[in-house]
Amino acid sequence: MEQILVNGLYLGAQYALIALGLTLIFSLMNVLNFAHGQMYVFGGFVTYTVVAQLGLPFIVGLLLSAVVLGVMGALIEKFLFRPVIARSKREESTMLLAAGIAFFLDAVILLLFGEKQRGIPKIVDGVFNWDFRIVIPYDRILIFVLAISAIVAFIMYMQYSKTGRAMRALAQDRVAAELMGVDVKYYSMIGFALGAMLAGLVGGLLVSITGINLGMGGPASIKAFMMIMIGGAGVISGAIAGGFILGMMESVGLTLLAVYGDITYLVIFVMLMIFLSIRPQGLMGKPWG
Amino acid sequence: MRRRILLKSVAAGLLSLGLFSSAAMAANETLKIGFVGVTSGPAASWGISNQRSMETRAAWINETGGFKIGDKTYDIEIVAFDDQKDPKRAIAGMEKMAQEGIHYVVGPNVDDGAAAVRPVAEQNGIMYFPYAFPQSLYTAPASNAVLGMVANYQSGPAIYKYLKAEKGVKKVAFIAANESDPLSQRDGGVKAAKDLGLEVVSDSVTYQVDTTDFMPVLLPVLRTRPDLLVLSGVSPANAPQLIRSAREAGYEGIISTETAQDAQVLKEGAGKLANGFISVGGASTPEMASDMMREFVERYTKMFGEYNDESNTKVYALEYILETIKADPAGITDVEVFKKTMDTFEVANPYMNGDAKMKYVGTSSFGQKRQVAVPLVVNVYEDGEFKTLFVAEVD
Numbered sequence: 001m002e003q004i005l006v007n008g009l010y011l012g013a014q015y016a017l018i019a020l021g022l023t024l025i026f027s028l029m030n031v032l033n034f035a036h037g038q039m040y041v042f043g044g045f046v047t048y049t050v051v052a053q054l055g056l057p058f059i060v061g062l063l064l065s066a067v068v069l070g071v072m073g074a075l076i077e078k079f080l081f082r083p084v085i086a087r088s089k090r091e092e093s094t095m096l097l098a099a100g101i102a103f104f105l106d107a108v109i110l111l112l113f114g115e116k117q118r119g120i121p122k123i124v125d126g127v128f129n130w131d132f133r134i135v136i137p138y139d140r141i142l143i144f145v146l147a148i149s150a151i152v153a154f155i156m157y158m159q160y161s162k163t164g165r166a167m168r169a170l171a172q173d174r175v176a177a178e179l180m181g182v183d184v185k186y187y188s189m190i191g192f193a194l195g196a197m198l199a200g201l202v203g204g205l206l207v208s209i210t211g212i213n214l215g216m217g218g219p220a221s222i223k224a225f226m227m228i229m230i231g232g233a234g235v236i237s238g239a240i241a242g243g244f245i246l247g248m249m250e251s252v253g254l255t256l257l258a259v260y261g262d263i264t265y266l267v268i269f270v271m272l273m274i275f276l277s278i279r280p281q282g283l284m285g286k287p288w289g
Numbered sequence: 290m291r292r293r294i295l296l297k298s299v300a301a302g303l304l305s306l307g308l309f310s311s312a313a314m315a316a317n318e319t320l321k322i323g324f325v326g327v328t329s330g331p332a333a334s335w336g337i338s339n340q341r342s343m344e345t346r347a348a349w350i351n352e353t354g355g356f357k358i359g360d361k362t363y364d365i366e367i368v369a370f371d372d373q374k375d376p377k378r379a380i381a382g383m384e385k386m387a388q389e390g391i392h393y394v395v396g397p398n399v400d401d402g403a404a405a406v407r408p409v410a411e412q413n414g415i416m417y418f419p420y421a422f423p424q425s426l427y428t429a430p431a432s433n434a435v436l437g438m439v440a441n442y443q444s445g446p447a448i449y450k451y452l453k454a455e456k457g458v459k460k461v462a463f464i465a466a467n468e469s470d471p472l473s474q475r476d477g478g479v480k481a482a483k484d485l486g487l488e489v490v491s492d493s494v495t496y497q498v499d500t501t502d503f504m505p506v507l508l509p510v511l512r513t514r515p516d517l518l519v520l521s522g523v524s525p526a527n528a529p530q531l532i533r534s535a536r537e538a539g540y541e542g543i544i545s546t547e548t549a550q551d552a553q554v555l556k557e558g559a560g561k562l563a564n565g566f567i568s569v570g571g572a573s574t575p576e577m578a579s580d581m582m583r584e585f586v587e588r589y590t591k592m593f594g595e596y597n598d599e600s601n602t603k604v605y606a607l608e609y610i611l612e613t614i615k616a617d618p619a620g621i622t623d624v625e626v627f628k629k630t631m632d633t634f635e636v637a638n639p640y641m642n643g644d645a646k647m648k649y650v651g652t653s654s655f656g657q658k659r660q661v662a663v664p665l666v667v668n669v670y671e672d673g674e675f676k677t678l679f680v681a682e683v684d
Contacts, residue, residue: 007505052557106329114595115328115337116551117526119558127537136504137537210501211558213526215330219499254505262467262495 002134008251009244010140013147014206016243018220019227020154020236021198027171027234028191030091031081034098036199037221038105043069043200044212045113051120051207058123058208065204066197073196076101077189102217109214119211143205150201151240158236167191171234226268229276232285241283317355320363320621321389322347322610325382325406325417326396327374332498334525334551335398335420336371338599343367343395343607345589356611359618365611372397376405387413392624393614395437395606397421400470407431416624418606418661422473427651427659432628436651436660437606441474441522441547443654443683444569444665446481448545451667451679452517452567453485456543462491462515464507464531466498471522474547478521490515498527503534511540520546525599528566529558536562543567551598556673563670567678570668571601573640574677577664582640598675602663604640609647609661612636631658650683 022036033039043065050061084097124138158164166187169177178184203212227246231238246268253264276282324343326336347365355362368389370382379402386394387409394410394417397403403421410417410433418437419426426434452458461482465471472495479492490513496506510518520531523546532544532555545567555563573582585604590596613627613634614620620627631649638645641664651660665683668675 003508004505007502011502011505110329110333110337114593115333116595116597117334117529117554117558119529119554121557121560127539129539132539135508135538206501210530211526214333215526216499216501218330251505255509258494258506258509261493262497265497 002130004251004255005248006134006136007255008248010136010144010247011250012244012247013144013151014202014243015223015227015247016240017147017150017198017202017205018224019231019239019243020151021195021202022221022224023228023231023234023236023239024167024198025192025195026228027236028167029077029081029085029094029188031085031094032098032225033195034095034221035076035102035105035217036195036224037217037219038102038109039069039072039196039199039217040203040220041109041212041214041217042072042105043203044207044216045109045118045203046200047204047207048118048120048212049113052118058120061120062201062204065200069200069203070193070197072200074189074193076196077192081192082185082188102221106214106217109217113214115214117211117213118207120208123208140209143209146205147202150198150205154198155236163187163190167194226272229272229282232282235282235284238282238284317351317362317364319366320356320358321366321368321391322607323382323386323389323391323394323415324367324369324396325372325379325386325394325402326370326398326420327402328369328371329373332374332398332524332526334554334597335599336396338597339395339398339420339603339606340367340369341589341593341597342600342603343369345585345592346604346607348592349585349588350611356615358611358615358621361618365607372402374399374402376401379403379406380409382406383409383413383415383417386415392416392622392627393610394418395610399468400473403434407434410434414624416610416627418610420603421470422477424655427655427657429657432657432659433624434659435609435631435649436655438549438602438661439569439663439665439683440654440660442477442481444547444667445474445478445519446485447665447679447681448547448567448569448667449478449482449485449487449517452543452545453487456516458487458516458543460488460490460513460515461517461519462510462513463489463519463521464491464494464496464510465521466523466527467495468498468522471495473522475519475521478519478547482519487517496527498524500527501530503527503531504538507531507534507538507540511535511538515542517543517545520544522546522548524548525551525554528568529555529563532563532566533559549599549602550670552670552674553595553598555670561672564672566670568668568670568675570666570675570677571598573601573604574666574668574675576677577641577643577645577666577680579638579640579642585640605647605661605663608639609649612647654683 025033046065047061126138166182227242231242328336350356351364372379379397383406398420400421403419418435422440463475465475491510494510550568617630635648638647648662649658650662665681667678669678
């Protein structure tokens, strides 16, 4: 049981970090960013290039992943989403644009980084083993701590910084925020950049554990959408809760249901359908949006 | 005036350039060879190594004047289609090949795709070279598919027998992705292990192909304390993570697979933890590789930046197609002629040292020659490179 909890917490921390960026973008711009998984993959490849190819320290790779994806996010918002949102009131326009960006990023990743699975050397050697009741490598503990630190830093930033307050105001009521003098265009761009930056950061973190490959983007996006559906779309605390719930469900399912074959995600999807039919706005979302 | 002269010069230049290009293109006819396989998603590495191997060899042939078949010389054009590992897309890809008048196709890479394209290939007179293992594809009445590699039911028993005799393996556990290929390979492996008298302690645990954390998946398997952990049909993307998680969880037994892997990917993903990992290697290990194979690797690396060890096997399909057509040029549009040629076809293997031959095999497994002859090379990974454990022959 201890091992299940530890696995669940570790998975939950990384999932929550993935979901945070997605829910931030959704809350600010009402955009379902289908390219979020590809951004995560791109971030992983940036860290891989910096650490494995250029031989620089992991922390440099991590910071560069965040910066590169932040800039990419800002450019995508300014030159792609902003004009589309200005010209079209139909929500599917932004959804199609996001899907197009996902395909585009897949192609760019293939061209720049190739088709192979990539990884970097272990950042910390050794395994914590408590009498085989809990077995967890030290690098996973480190990544867990870094992920939790990033989540806390993000919450503090949103709570106490001027930019964070402006973005929260934007998320609550875009028109009211604009009337109160919030520069909607600027903070939308910052929000999108921050969301993409979080995707890049988690990609950089996980390349040291799971490695990265071209095909990881789509499944990562699907899991991220599941998390924000569980927690409530556009709600920061909901994304965190959704991430930890999904991580824990996966850990429990993979251990207890293993004898029945690979039915963990089947069970999770069935539970999700039942849950959403009862509470379509998720755990912490509001029925009115 | 000067402007008019300039315009005339440009027009004349463009015209002559066009004429020159046409003349150059008219020098050789073009022979199109198709590829239908997966070049996107988690298994992209399998198909991309196929496609790039074909493109490298085609560019090499074209650069050196083309490929002579009968009294004509052809430039080789590779027409590629990404089936995204989706059988419906694979069918669409094979239909595209038929529409383009292509009679020879490499791929698909996986079982369900290869099975799905069979009717299209047979109706349109297409020979195809899948990297998929269902025996029904290669056994009569089927006759248009040619297995492009060594199947798991051919390599698995050889590996288990070796490990039982040499390493004292008694208990085996299998883990596979929840997809048709790995599952069928697992079932084949379980049967082979039981036939050899090995105890199968776990064969029901599967994982999603997009799993990122394998520790929870592996723990129930490792609790059965196997001497050998078989990663059935594992993709190069998942292999390093599975190995790493198993070792980090304290597993000290042997880990093996029957699929081809890439040493660099293992090195980056699992490092020293991958030492001792046994896989089926490419058909041209450093000891076996000829000068032509080394040049192929150089050209591939120059074209695409980095070589893929899986191409040691995937270099062969295009070579087999071209050389078999060359043996009887009527086969260029008539696959029935090609099939007849296959029965007696035998030429020197240009990618291997010694007197190795390119010929069709498979009579033992399929009752007819529907498999390319590549040696069964079983490798062990040690410190960033594969070392040959043993070599065997199929048929």
